[in-house]
Amino acid sequence: MRLYVDSSRCSGCNACRVACSLSVFGENNPKKASLVIEPHFPAPGVYKVRVCTQCGDCAAVCPTEAIKQDAQGAYYVEFSECNLCEACVPECPEEVMFVRPELADTAWKCTACGDCVAVCGTSALWLGEKEAVAA
Amino acid sequence: MPAIFRLSGSLKDVVGGKDEYVVEAGHTVREQLLALGIVPETVAMVSVNGAMETKDYVIQDGDTVRVLAVVGGG
């Protein structure tokens, strides 16, 4: 499973990022979310959303093998095994692999849990099979 | 085949909370609203099968009619 996005439907509300930080960390803190909304205002007035495609490039370079794959094929960080080396960060083609030691003592990423999809009022986000063509 | 008549937002409170009705074809949206006890002027928008219509639209068999309450402004 992976997350898909249609940025043109995004209204920039950030509900997804609150839901994400709650899912990943059990905290109310969108700075600790695993997806990014870039607003482009005042012109041209669009939001660009970046989400994890579950490509696995992060897992491939992790020296401690802290990034593992679950039964649905989504990669997640085993927090206790991460040593904050940041090797994964530059590998991520979507720039959604996060290491911010001031915020968390582990790397984190999208686990394709779907909580962001549940709160998105404009249907900009959805879960699908990795190979699936974006709806 | 009857039509489906759906009420949104605060309109359903006017009629006691129920938001979906099965109605007979042949009446206008305005008549249907009056039959439910809703003053037609409190309706902002009528959508029939996804397209905007007026309150004078005559309901056809199989239609899904959605009526939206007037909103509260900015």
Place this chain on the structure above:
Amino acid sequence: MNGYGGHILRVNLTTGQVKKEPTPADLARDYLGGRGFGIYFLLKEVPKGADPLGPENKLIISSGPLSGLLVAGGGKCDWTCKAPLTGGYASASMGGHFTAELKYAGLDSIILEGISPKPVYLFIDDDKIELRDASEYWGKGSMTVEKMMKDKFGEEFQCAVIGPAGENMVSFAHINHDFGRQAGRGGVGAVMGSKKVKAIVVRGTKSVPVADLEAYRKAGMALYKACKDAEGLKEWTRYGTTIVTSWCNEVGALPTRNFSAGSFEGAQGIYGQTMREKIVVTDKGCFGCPCPCGKYSKTKKYNSYVEGPEYETIGLLGSNVGIDDIEAVAQANLLCDEMGIDTISAGNVIAWAMECYEKGIFTKQDTGGIELKFGNADAVFKMIEMITKKEGLGALLADGVKKASQEIGKGTEKFAIHVKGMEQSAYQTHNATAMLLAYMTCDVGAHHNRAWAITYDIQVGREKVVPEKVARVIWLQHFRPMFDVLGACRLQWVELGIDRDLYVPLLEAITGIHRTWEDIEKVGERIWNLTRLYWARENADFGRAWDMPAPRFYEDPPKTGVTKGQYTKLEDVNKLLDMYYEQRGWDSNGLPKPETLQKLGIPQELVA
């Protein structure tokens, strides 16, 4: 403290000192947040008779317990101060992402005190809090400055900025945020300008604690699900508040040519449907909102970008000034946002000036050569600039329609559309008695958001003057403003018809305190009475006369449109007030009786 940032930030601009205090638990318990915190600090700390633009006035900026959390629409920020526009209570509600960021920085309120010797901006990056030199930003437009700051500090920072009108202390200057969201009414921007604060920039990276995490997630998800399942979500989101424009025109509620009529022959050109087809680029939501009313637009004619226009702006800077072109309305909206003035007040004062011009009270000599006729968009643009700069006729209009009409006299007070000095928002009230009463008794002046009762008028009979209407207005005045206290938006309830009981377990899971809506409305009633006391404290002659609507609504019926010939008789206006005061436990002059205050548990320290 669960559900709160935990601190109040005091910024003394005179001395440059910044100080954080813990948010008192009993303050949070009794006043919850937002508007509640605002009126508490205003009554307690701003001395009687303070000059709204002087060092004694304070600008109190507050989030609420629902702000910044998993709450559909948890993005409302309250801005309270003594109002330069009215000399009474001001509380402006701002959407966007600012309030959430305050919470993540560990703050519930910011209190701006004193006056800075030179232009500054307040910089907050978690615990790093500084007043910084703003000379490079002073004089620039609000969105220009926001863009400069976003480029400099990054997207994670949220900015609230005044425009040149705030710097010049135009009495209805506003505060702009997120390229098109405002703390709009009462002149809060002028107060920020008087303190020489150009902007507040904030980033927070802290987590907000809640009492019961699992119950909170469940209740938060349930609220989002209800919004997403709501009938009408799609249509509402497509048009936002502009969905109401065509309806207002149909029922004669669309302010037209300075509220002289309620239907506009050119209304089609400013309908929400026209706007969506012609100019809307994207939906733009406030924090956490699943049903974004914000529409972001691009005009072809002016090659400009603007958030909006939303309904109030369409009513006031469209039909009320006789403009039938949505692109021109959008452009006027943009100019107001960039210059930093409230579109509702602007549309009113310009319409009043246009009526004066068409009646020959103003001539080209007064207007600086401008053909100030209804429908002239270029004249509207020019007036916005002149008001901002307080130039020529603009200097008169910058004081608001009440003072301007008092200065000019010649009967112009009769068509100055305001209550308590605040210009009326976009609902025509010749024949909608509950809505008229809502405007007359609103706690900031003629504003709609405390009690929006016009559909109730239509449902029970527009011209009826009955106790049920009064009771409805009072209930709305307690219930709706509580969203501004809780730091969330009311539109999920108003527009999507979400069951309000969904908020009860959510608020409890967040704060750890069980409250029913009855409990919450009681806080609403306490706040309502406190704001009334504030008006009376600041104005020796405050009373019934201050609750009167513009004479136009009781003696000058529309000559055209669907409400042609209709008006509310003066005796009915008085009957509405009599019933209202009685139901509220106020005396015949509209002041709360001692036993009413006692019943509401209003502390002596705030009444003295």
